[in-house]
Amino acid sequence: AIAVPLAGDGDWRRSLLVLSAAAFVSLGLWLLLVREGPEERAGRAVRPVRLPWRNGTAWTLALVFGLQSVLFYGSIAWLPNAYVERGWPTTDAASLVAIASGVSLITTIGVPLFADRFRARRPVIVVAAAVSTLALAVVAAVPELAYPAVAVLGLALGAVLPLVLNLPLDVADDPASVGSVAALMLLGGYVISSTAPFVLGAARDLTGNFGASLWLLVVVGVAFTATCLRLSGGRLRRGVGREPV
Numbered sequence: 001a002i003a004v005p006l007a008g009d010g011d012w013r014r015s016l017l018v019l020s021a022a023a024f025v026s027l028g029l030w031l032l033l034v035r036e037g038p039e040e041r042a043g044r045a046v047r048p049v050r051l052p053w054r055n056g057t058a059w060t061l062a063l064v065f066g067l068q069s070v071l072f073y074g075s076i077a078w079l080p081n082a083y084v085e086r087g088w089p090t091t092d093a094a095s096l097v098a099i100a101s102g103v104s105l106i107t108t109i110g111v112p113l114f115a116d117r118f119r120a121r122r123p124v125i126v127v128a129a130a131v132s133t134l135a136l137a138v139v140a141a142v143p144e145l146a147y148p149a150v151a152v153l154g155l156a157l158g159a160v161l162p163l164v165l166n167l168p169l170d171v172a173d174d175p176a177s178v179g180s181v182a183a184l185m186l187l188g189g190y191v192i193s194s195t196a197p198f199v200l201g202a203a204r205d206l207t208g209n210f211g212a213s214l215w216l217l218v219v220v221g222v223a224f225t226a227t228c229l230r231l232s233g234g235r236l237r238r239g240v241g242r243e244p245v
Contacts, residue, residue, distance in 0.1 A: 001098035004091045049176045051184045052240045060230050061167050061185040064125075066192025067224035068160050071132060074217050075100065075153065077197035079139070082210035086143050096150045103151050104158030112162045121163045121170065122231045128163075129228045132156035133221030140214035170236045181240050196220075 006015035052058040076097055083093040111124070135153035138145050168181040200213040 001095055004094045049180045051180050051187075053184070055240045057171055057235055057238065058181050058184050058240050059188065060227065060235070061164075061171070061181065062188030063192070063227050064167070064224070064231065065164050065185050065189030067220055067227060068129070068157065068164060069189055069193030070196040070220050071136070071217060071224065072157055072161075073193050074196040074200050074213075074220070075136075075157075078200050078204070078210060078213055079150070081204075082214060083143070083146060085210055096146060099147065100150045100154035100157075102154070104154040107155050107158035108162055111159045112166075121166065122228065122233070122236075125160060125163050125231065126225060126228045128156045128159040129221065129225040132160070133218060133225055136214065136218045136221050140211065140218055167231070167236075171238075171240045177240065 003015045003019065006018050008014065079096050079100075080090075080093040083096060084090055107128075132153055135149045135156060138149040139153070142149070165182075168178045168185060172178040172181050200216060203212045203216055204210050206212070
């Protein structure tokens with residue numbers, strides 16, 4: 001929301017400088033929070049385990065994390081540009097990202113507060129994945145409904161992230177194994193999601209407009225929903241076995 005005003009007459013370096021300085025404030029506060037205590041020193045004695053490279057459940061988690069990240073990073077990267085292309089002023093187009101990010105805090109913070117009351121995470125994740133896919137379809141097909149569609153998208157993706165980040169706890173029984181599953185999930189997921197801005201931008205260059213890019217996000221949303229359906233109770237209970245180094 002403030003990036004465009006900070007840029008003023010188009011000097012994006014000023015905007016980038018101010019927002020980067022804000023990131024250093026966050027970094028300083030984080031370093032205060034993670035000062036090592038007795039629990040962390042005791043945790044160093046935990047024997048590490050191998051990443052579960054051959055486990056299908058671990059790779060399903062990586063795919064789930066990667067696809068939801070593709071939806072998030074793809075939207076953040078190109079949604080404003082798509083609406084500038086549709087004739088919106090730059091400030092209005094940028095506000096779409098601000099809305100999506102702002103409303104996502106509601107579910108990102110709220111869903112974990114009630115997560116333990118759910119019998120299973122899978123139904124909530126599947127519903128959120130389906131809703132995010134529907135919202136992207138509205139963005140692609142009905143530009144006039146941008147604001148409500150983007151708000152719904154932000155709420156849905158905001159609900160997905162904290163639940164997906166907790167999935168390693170559902171498939172592993174001890175801290176070391178949870179760490180190994182989480183490491184593989186984040187590694188595979190971020191490798192997948194890193195392709196999103198490039199692929200969506202290439203689709204725009206090849207077709208001449210952002211229509212194809214937006215519909216590609218819808219396709220990813222369908223794949224994301226289908227992958228979430230694989231998170232059956234049996235698969236999660238079967239979990240990921242421990243592989244000592």
